[in-house]
Amino acid sequence: MGVPGPGANVARLRKEKGWGQDRLAAAAGVSTSQLGKVERGQRTLTQGVAASLARALGLPLEEVLGTAPVPLNAETSLKSLYAAVRRFDIPGDQTVSAEELSLSLRDMVVLRGDGDLSNLLARLPDLVAKTQAHAHSVNTPESWAMVSQAYSAVYWLAARHRWMTLADLAVTKQKIAALQADPVSLAIAARDEAGVHLNHGEFGDGLSVVDRAITQVEASTTGRQRAYALGILHLRGLTLAGRAKERHTADQHIQRAWSLAEEFHNEANRHGIHFGPENTAVHIVATSGDLNRHQDAVSTLAELTKNSRKITLPATRISPLHMNIARSELALGNRDKALEHLEQAWKLGPQLAKVHPTAQELLRVLISRHKRSNPRLTKLARMAKIQF
Incomplete structure (x- = not known):
């Protein structure tokens, strides 16, 4: 069972509350355009913006980001x-x-x-x-x-x-x-x-x-x-x-x-x-x-x-480093470099990447922006158990 992408939760939570995008965007202090892109998977949902959305919706932040399920054997x-x-x-x-x-x-x-x-x-x-x-x-x-x-x-x-x-x-x-x-x-x-x-x-x-x-x-x-x-x-x-x-x-x-x-x-x-x-x-x-x-x-x-x-730090520090560099490369328009760093994050810390909201959001946005089939993205999506 995969962890739902944080951005994918926002539209569902908003609709459950009966709110339109304009109302939620105004309450959270973000633009309607930004919110729409987050909901459609065209822009990553940062944890800072997620916190603003959670406060506006009156929900815990973990509900917006998505709580990782407990594996059956754990x-x-x-x-x-x-x-x-x-x-x-x-x-x-x-x-x-x-x-x-x-x-x-x-x-x-x-x-x-x-x-x-x-x-x-x-x-x-x-x-x-x-x-x-x-x-x-x-x-x-x-x-x-x-x-x-x-x-x-x-x-x-x-x-x-x-x-x-x-x-x-x-x-x-x-x-x-x-x-x-x-x-x-x-x-x-x-x-x-x-x-x-x-x-x-x-x-x-x-x-x-x-x-x-x-x-x-x-x-x-x-x-x-x-x-x-x-x-x-x-x-x-x-x-x-x-x-x-x-x-x-x-x-x-x-x-x-x-x-x-x-x-x-x-x-x-x-x-x-x-x-x-x-x-x-x-x-x-x-x-x-x-x-x-x-x-x-x-x-x-x-x-x-x-x-x-x-770098001498352990995987638990280097894997998030690659996630954050991937986020910045994506923001700078460098999709290929973003994918390279996301792959490194998964390689170094697969269990961590599977539950990390940044890794989930990056993968969701990269999938959204790639119009053609990409075997590397397909492989990551399968590992994350995300529908491609």
């Missing part, structure tokens, strides 16, 4: 994960060593980096249960940091599928655990909390969370930890500001992130969350697209990969 794992989350405050009877948990958490980081959503979902219920039992048993900052890390993975998985009830629960538990851990864990929890606001289309609220967390980090950390914590928060800030079309705020976060990234020759990686020059560039590519600075997005990628430099 329903048991998802139910088990919810059960583990509900037992957050209940000491478990499982005995497990810190060393064993560290290894399991490292495996989880690899699965997350590879974009292996199915195996991550299969393993998370047991990992969440064991980290919680261990933390209740030893009650040390290190043990609660492990719980916080596990819940960061739960949030990430839920956000990818737009399972927002689970995402909301995950960041709540993550923050409680992080408060008993360390300042960097708390900064990661704030980043994920702001991410929930991002996923709901509440960009201003997300920026408020980021600003508050930045103040806390500046008062509680020093050295490399401080640079890392501030860096991941500024990356979240520039993404939120870009979606909100707040160019000045976005540029402030971009400048600060670049400055902090200069302190890292290689990408810093804590629990699968990267910061450094590469991930900063990846975020700037996406935000440049959100702000309609499409040539800037293409130039940023060219600078990142000049002299045949290979």
Whole structure:
């Protein structure tokens, strides 16, 4: 079962409400022409515009974007994960060593980096249960940091599928655990909390969370930890500001992130969350697209990969990078280049591309614009389970 394209949902939701295009466009602050192109598959629906449409329709953003269905063979794992989350405050009877948990958490980081959503979902219920039992048993900052890390993975998985009830629960538990851990864990929890606001289309609220967390980090950390914590928060800030079309705020976060990234020759990686020059560039590519600075997005990628430099980030970061470059190339009128990058996104992270709204929208628009049969598009459409 495929994920319906976000733009394809808009006309259906509008008609269910009994609204014409003029009424919805006016309520959302977009042109009727733009809305019509989105509904017909001639223009990609960005998540910023989707948030405006969701607010106008009085619907959750995930309903407009389309919630990814739970695969039939994963329903048991998802139910088990919810059960583990509900037992957050209940000491478990499982005995497990810190060393064993560290290894399991490292495996989880690899699965997350590879974009292996199915195996991550299969393993998370047991990992969440064991980290919680261990933390209740030893009650040390290190043990609660492990719980916080596990819940960061739960949030990430839920956000990818737009399972927002689970995402909301995950960041709540993550923050409680992080408060008993360390300042960097708390900064990661704030980043994920702001991410929930991002996923709901509440960009201003997300920026408020980021600003508050930045103040806390500046008062509680020093050295490399401080640079890392501030860096991941500024990356979240520039993404939120870009979606909100707040160019000045976005540029402030971009400048600060670049400055902090200069302190890292290689990408810093804590629990699968990267910061450094590469991930900063990846975020700037996406935000440049959100702000309609499409040539800037293409130039940023060219600078990142000049002299045949290979990007060291995992697939879960490079696949969305190609999606966002494809979006900018399409906006610049370069359909062939857009298709090339979309193919790369699918090659590097097929499970991620299958549920990602940007990948879905790009494929829908490319199909709409190609008047002749294209075997490459047909192949992607079959993988996405989209009618061609």
